[in-house]
Amino acid sequence: MxxxxxxxxxxxxxxxxxxxxxxxxxxxxxxxxxxxxxxxxxxxxxxxxxxxxxxxxxxxxxxxxxxxxxxxxxxxxxxxxxxxxxxxxxxxPEGNRDALAEHVMGMVLMLNNHLFRANTQVKESIWNREGNRGYELMGKTFALIGFGFMGEALAKRLSGFGVNVIAYDKYRKNFSSSYVKEVSLEELFESADYVSLHTPLTNETIGLVDKKFISSFKKQFVLINSARGKSVVLNDLVDALLIGKISGACLDVLELESNSFENVNLSLNKSFEILKKMDNVILSPHIAGWTxxxxxxxxxxxxxxxxxxxxx
Missing domain, CATH: 3.40.50.720 (NAD(P)-binding Rossmann-like Domain)
Structure with a gap:
């Protein structure tokens, strides 16, 4: 051979x-x-x-x-x-599901508790407690779109935080368990406080999260994407962040990435220029699952x- x-x-x-x-x-x-x-x-x-x-x-x-x-x-x-x-x-996918799940948890906790900003301020001798008051995960509804190895690994970790975990998967059924409830897409739109993508990149998922998709949610929500950057339309995400429809975002992947994921063209992109200045956005360079x-x-x-x- x-x-x-x-x-x-x-x-x-x-x-x-x-x-x-x-x-x-x-x-x-x-x-x-x-x-x-x-x-x-x-x-x-x-x-x-x-x-x-x-x-x-x-x-x-x-x-x-x-x-x-x-x-x-x-x-x-x-x-x-x-x-x-x-x-x-x-x-x-069994090999990096734990690393990805831990990375997502880290990004969400960092966002909820303003850890990046607080760390920067303290290092600049700024001691701002009230301005960095955070939010708990306890009691929130955390929605997963796609429930394969990655989604399941994240659901297991979320269950320890007292979170109501729901999931929708177009191609997998009857997966409800003690730590996740299977729901329809309509139910997910109705109740999600956090939305995490765990879908492969296909013709169906390219541009999945666009203006129409975002407007389907009944509540303000946090978007997490550790799957594929091209599943989220960057311009529509930034617009939703600016008007408060999306309250925050944790992005390990970006629409602007090359197919190899080894580089990204960020120059002269107006949406990214706005995104990178937002306190309620946490970014990493496609390293979830990269331990x-x-x-x-x-x-x-x-x-x-x-x-x-x-x-x-």
Missing amino acids: KVVILDNVHPIFEKTFLSWGWEVVSGQKWSIKNYRKKINNVNGIVIRSSVLLNQQNLSFAKNLKFIARPGSGLENIDLEYCKKQNIEVFRS HEAKFKMADFLVKKIKDKFQL
């Missing part, structure tokens, strides 16, 4: 594949033209987000048996083509899935 690693991933991949007697090739510096030439005889490909495996590129891999993608998102892989060609696609532990666990889960598939 010959495997090419096309992205920066945990060394456990190469170490384990070699222990199985497989050939491992590093293609991280290959151009598209190069990897199209060189993947003809490979049996496995390991990628993250920076490599696009559409039908055109995959058609050069005549002997491909599997693709392994650490994490959850598969938008850079043509899944229909893989299905037709019997190419197994592995992912590992040292998660990097290992995502790789470890994938290696075990590949081992089981090929009965090694």
